[in-house]
Amino acid sequence: MAEHVGIDLGTTLSGLAWLKPDGNPEIVPNADGERLTPSVVFFEAHEDVKLVGSAARDGGDPGRTVFQIKRHMDDPEYLVKIDGKDWTPSEISALILAKLKRECSRIIGDINEVVITVPANFNELARKSTIAAAQMAGMKVRRLVNEPTAAAVYYAHTQGVQGRILVYDLGGGTLDVTILQVDGDNIRILTSEGARHLGGSNFDELLLEAYAQQYNKQTGAGLYSDERHRRRVLQAVEDAKKMLSKLRRVNDTVANDQNSGLARIDLAREDFEAMIRHMLTRTVMLVEQALDSAQLKASDIDHVVLVGGSTRIPKVKTMLEKLFGKSAVSCGNVDECVALGAALFAKKSAKIQEVCNASYGTVAMVYNARTGEEKLMNSIVIPKNTPIPCSRTQVYQTSEDNERIIEVDITQGEDEDAEYVDIIGRLTLEVPPNRPKGCEVAVTFSYDENQRVRALVLDKQSGRSREVAVSYKGAGVLSDEELKRRSAHLRQMRIE
Amino acid sequence: MFKKILQSLTKSHSSRTAAAPAPAARASAPKTSPLAGIKNAPAKSSAPQTPDELCGITPKMPKSEIMDQLKRLYRRHNRGASSLDPKVRARAEEMLHAIVVVREKHFGQI
Numbered sequence: 001m002a003e004h005v006g007i008d009l010g011t012t013l014s015g016l017a018w019l020k021p022d023g024n025p026e027i028v029p030n031a032d033g034e035r036l037t038p039s040v041v042f043f044e045a046h047e048d049v050k051l052v053g054s055a056a057r058d059g060g061d062p063g064r065t066v067f068q069i070k071r072h073m074d075d076p077e078y079l080v081k082i083d084g085k086d087w088t089p090s091e092i093s094a095l096i097l098a099k100l101k102r103e104c105s106r107i108i109g110d111i112n113e114v115v116i117t118v119p120a121n122f123n124e125l126a127r128k129s130t131i132a133a134a135q136m137a138g139m140k141v142r143r144l145v146n147e148p149t150a151a152a153v154y155y156a157h158t159q160g161v162q163g164r165i166l167v168y169d170l171g172g173g174t175l176d177v178t179i180l181q182v183d184g185d186n187i188r189i190l191t192s193e194g195a196r197h198l199g200g201s202n203f204d205e206l207l208l209e210a211y212a213q214q215y216n217k218q219t220g221a222g223l224y225s226d227e228r229h230r231r232r233v234l235q236a237v238e239d240a241k242k243m244l245s246k247l248r249r250v251n252d253t254v255a256n257d258q259n260s261g262l263a264r265i266d267l268a269r270e271d272f273e274a275m276i277r278h279m280l281t282r283t284v285m286l287v288e289q290a291l292d293s294a295q296l297k298a299s300d301i302d303h304v305v306l307v308g309g310s311t312r313i314p315k316v317k318t319m320l321e322k323l324f325g326k327s328a329v330s331c332g333n334v335d336e337c338v339a340l341g342a343a344l345f346a347k348k349s350a351k352i353q354e355v356c357n358a359s360y361g362t363v364a365m366v367y368n369a370r371t372g373e374e375k376l377m378n379s380i381v382i383p384k385n386t387p388i389p390c391s392r393t394q395v396y397q398t399s400e401d402n403e404r405i406i407e408v409d410i411t412q413g414e415d416e417d418a419e420y421v422d423i424i425g426r427l428t429l430e431v432p433p434n435r436p437k438g439c440e441v442a443v444t445f446s447y448d449e450n451q452r453v454r455a456l457v458l459d460k461q462s463g464r465s466r467e468v469a470v471s472y473k474g475a476g477v478l479s480d481e482e483l484k485r486r487s488a489h490l491r492q493m494r495i496e
Numbered sequence: 497m498f499k500k501i502l503q504s505l506t507k508s509h510s511s512r513t514a515a516a517p518a519p520a521a522r523a524s525a526p527k528t529s530p531l532a533g534i535k536n537a538p539a540k541s542s543a544p545q546t547p548d549e550l551c552g553i554t555p556k557m558p559k560s561e562i563m564d565q566l567k568r569l570y571r572r573h574n575r576g577a578s579s580l581d582p583k584v585r586a587r588a589e590e591m592l593h594a595i596v597v598v599r600e601k602h603f604g605q606i
Contacts, residue, residue: 074578074580195578197578284606286570362502365500365503366499396501397500397501398502420575422579
């Protein structure tokens with residue numbers, strides 16, 4: 001049995017690594033001989049088989065193909081309808097994980113427990129969905145670990161570095177920036193900041209637009225008229241983007257699916273960099289946000305580490321080197337280091353101190369006794385970057401006379417304006433009648449190692465209390481019973 | 497010094513007009529978090545707003561204040577960009593675009 005296994009369940013690529021007996025991690029290839037598996041699922045119409053990986057990405061009908069399901073892991077209502085059946089994001093992800101488990105276990109033995117990586121800013125529902133996906137694939141999640149943390153663990157392991165490391169992880173779908181302190185074997189995360197929907201696939205879409213414009217200029221026609229052809233061009237665009245990381249100029253020839261003729265696409269690296277400049281500026285602002293959160297300056301960072309396929313873009317490296325005044329180095333193979341780090345994390349987790357990735361609190365009217373001002377605000381109970389696991393309590397007062405039901409909103413987010421944070425749950429507690437307003441209510445939030453939150457409300461006068469784990473309702477959220485049923489069904493499926 | 501009264505958003509929405517201070521009062525409230533003091537965008541008018549206006553940047557604002565304002569707005573709207581509410585997401589994307597344009601205008605390109 002493989003004891004320490006890590007899985008990078010990526011937006012575009014997924015990989016599995018294990019810790020060899022010599023203590024070094026290694027990527028385990030799938031049955032197609034690939035070290036990384038495209039996170040794509042194809043539902044074959046004629047045979048009862050689900051294709052996962054390159055075969056699914058390259059040949060299937062787009063209407064039966066699911067790309068980038070990870071982007072929807074936090075959407076409780078998102079469903080993919082195939083042949084009349086609704087598939088939740090966690091079920092689609094389970095198919096990817098099942099392929100990895102089945103095929104890699106032929107090489108390294110049974111895989112029962114795993115560490116799975118997630119973006120640092122994955123919210124509660126997305127984390128829960130990831131754990132559910134692993135369960136359906138027949139694996140227990142020992143821990144979820146943030147992707148940049150895993151990459152940093154791998155970097156520290158292979159390079160033997162010490163000091164403050166900033167990890168800039170620009171993947172296919174997300175950007176994470178994490179700052180951590182490495183002292184010997186001990187790693188302490190100082191902060192993690194993330195931007196969703198900012199990654200290589202956004203760059204591909206911009207480049208696709210440029211292709212379509214050039215095609216239209218030369219032929220007067222549209223470059224694609226259906227999703228199948230758009231996907232094909234998108235694949236060519238992605239290849240061109242990769243070439244532009246190596247060459248200053250790339251030429252390509254494209255045709256549409258309406259026999260409108262060929263067009264020659266001429267692309268310069270400078271043009272591509274201009275196209276993505278605004279997005280890269282957003283990434284710099286996230287780096288600055290991370291430095292501010294950790295109360296550090298750029299000069300306080302000892303090592304800048306690049307992770308994720310999009311960091312191969314030369315502009316990314318030069319931009320960060322300008323900002324920090326030092327070299328930005330790649331974390332080995334930027335596509336594989338997250339999975340490799342996850343395998344290391346499976347063994348070393350006790351020596352790694354992570355932090356809360358968001359602030360948790362409730363909505364309160366706050367009176368300032370000194371100034372007399374009052375303000376409805378997001379009142380934070382657990383601040384972002386608190387070391388985890390943790391538990392914090394704040395005492396509030398009831399707002400009305402004879403208040404029978406105390407309602408506590410559970411907020412996620414740093415903004416003091418409640419309009420700009422997410423309400424991720426609501427807890428109600430029935431209390432005795434005929435009490436004046438101003439009764440004390442203790443609100444406690446706990447945050448566990450998998451970055452999942454629980455809330456406890458205690459009415460101090462009556463001693464009544466209620467505790468809940470944040471839970472979600474929606475068409476795409478499975479009940480425990482449904483999860484078991486679908487797990488059993490998934491184990492019978494043919495997945496190639 | 498601070499007294500905190502529990503409010504649920506559903507309750508506060510029903511009494512929001514009476515309970516919540518006006519935007520101007522909010523902007524001048526004591527700074528209790530790093531996000532306090534974000535200058536609210538000017539009241540909506542039918543005329544399209546420039547990126548500077550969207551970000552609440554005034555002509556004589558010192559550069560350090562512009563940078564602080566952009567950082568605060570970026571933190572807020574970067575979060576909004578991953579909202580499940582399409583309206584919030586669209587607004588956040590619009591603001592992030594404006595923030596980048598303003599940053600390039602006042603501090604140069606990356």
